[in-house]
Amino acid sequence: MKILVLGGTAWLGGKITTAALRLGHDVTALARGESGPVPDGAVFRRADRDLPDAYAAVGRQSWDAVVDVSSQPGQVRRAAEALAGCADRYIFVSSCSVYAGHDVPGADESAPLLPALNADVMASMETYGEAKAACEQHVLDAFGPGRAIIARAGLIAGPGDVSDRTGYWPLRFARPAAPDDSVLVPDAPELATQVIDVRDLAAWLVGAAERKASGTFNAVGEPMMLSAHLELARQAAGHTGPVVSVAPQRLADAGVNYWSGERSLPLWLPLPEYSGFASRDNRAAVAAGLKLRPLAETLADVLDWEQAAGPDRERKAGLTAQEERELLAAL
Template identity: 60%
Template sequence: MRLLVLGGTAWLGSTIAARAVELGHTVTCLARGTAARPPEGTEFVRADRDAPDAYAGVAGRDWDAVVDVSRQPGQVRTAAAALAARARHFTFVSSASVYADHGTAGAAEDAGLLPPLDGDVMDSMAVYGEAKVSCEQRVLEHFGPDRSLIVRSGLIAGPGDETGRTGHWPLRFSRPAAQDGSVLVPDSPGLQTQVIDVRDLAAWIVDATAGGLAGTFNATGDALPLDEHLAAAREVARHIGPLVRADQDWLAAHGVEPWMGAKSLPLWLPLPEYAGFSARDTSAAKANGLSLRPLRQTLADTLAWELASGANRPRRAGLTPEEERDLLLARSADAG
């Protein structure tokens, strides 16, 4: 197919473009190209998607499909409008963050959504879900349901995860902050995790797009209890030190943030309000070809990438070694 990837330089977009080239598709990437260049084997069209003439270099050509990963409604709106008459199919990578309720495990694609963002620009991650809802609507408005594939991705994992969310645990188990090898972990029975390897997500997006699949799909990994996810991370890191457990009230009282950001424990989310955030129904995507590699393989490859990239570099998620040592001391004092 003749595939236009809007982006193609960042993590998921680049993986999609590379996979499509690997399969023999003709791939053009439209991007600013300020952070990186698209993968080898692609055509690169330099453009600023916020500029009035952003699609001038590609709008006069015919495409079998377009893939877009943007979070900005204005960018998606102008792309869909510019390409609707020249592309047969539009795949938009959305997010499970579009759902209004995160407390119900097993919810499918028909669950209620957040209200769409009012405006073209998402200027804060606090309205990320609303922005993605607006993006979905813009795609459907211009391409219609029969020519649109909406991919509601869960947490993306694997080599290249600069957010630090999926690399934190294997890396910390590989290099504990405490001398005795102790690692602080959330004590959260009932909390699920649900991650998808970036390579599996990209492969499915390319195959589904090439096949003209239409509809809306939750695309993420199998739901797995947090303890099982941590056990897999320990296994790949060969960690044998103690686990020091702390419940969500203790963590919150000591200033530990959930999910990501400074002084956080990645993958941990408060219950019951987030009981379904990482436990969504993915049966529709699986019935349409989504295939997942074992979690241990993803975590092992992520750990190798983390170590090669510099284990001590500044991180966007997790506790620093100093923060964890202080918390371990506090936990020991409480227990003693």
């Protein structure tokens, strides 16, 4: 197959390119080339997707599939319109953030969506869900539902996750901040987690192109309670010290943030408004060929990557060691 990856140099795009090359496909990556090297074996076309002539060269070729991971509606609209006449199908990696609500466990792809962003540019992450909803609509307008795959990904995990949301816990258990090796965790027995390994997502997207699939799918992993997820992270790290569970209200009162960013506990979310955020129905994607590796394998591989990448690098999520020591002393 001839596959055009719009991007192909950053984390997910690179994994998609690598997966397609491994299966013997002819892959071209169209990107600015600023997010990393193009995997060996792929053809690189340098282009800025914000410019009107970005698709001039690739638009004169025929493609079995186009894969797009952008969050900018204008980029996706221009690409879909430019390539509709030369590509068999368009695979768009969207997000479960397009859903209007996250309080219903087990919700499927028919759940209500946020209104599409009425702009070409997502000015901030505050409108990420609306921007992805607009991108979906642009793809469907240009290719129609029979020639499009909309993959609504959940939290993507695995080696290379610089968001630090999936690597924080195995690394913290491997390197406790407290002198007695204690690790602080949220006491949230009713909170679920749901991650998909980046390698599984990439393999499924390439397979969907091979099978000429179409449709909208929740591309998510299997739901698992946060406590079970943390226990697997602890096992991956070989941690044997105390685990200190702190009530959500006490964490919030102490200024600990949800999910990501500074002074946060990754994967932790408020209930009940997020009781369905990490427990969406993935049966359609599984029926369409999605294969999921055990979470224990993903966490072990993430820990290996974290340790090789440099555990002391500046991080985008989690508590610093000093913050955790102070919280353990205070709480």
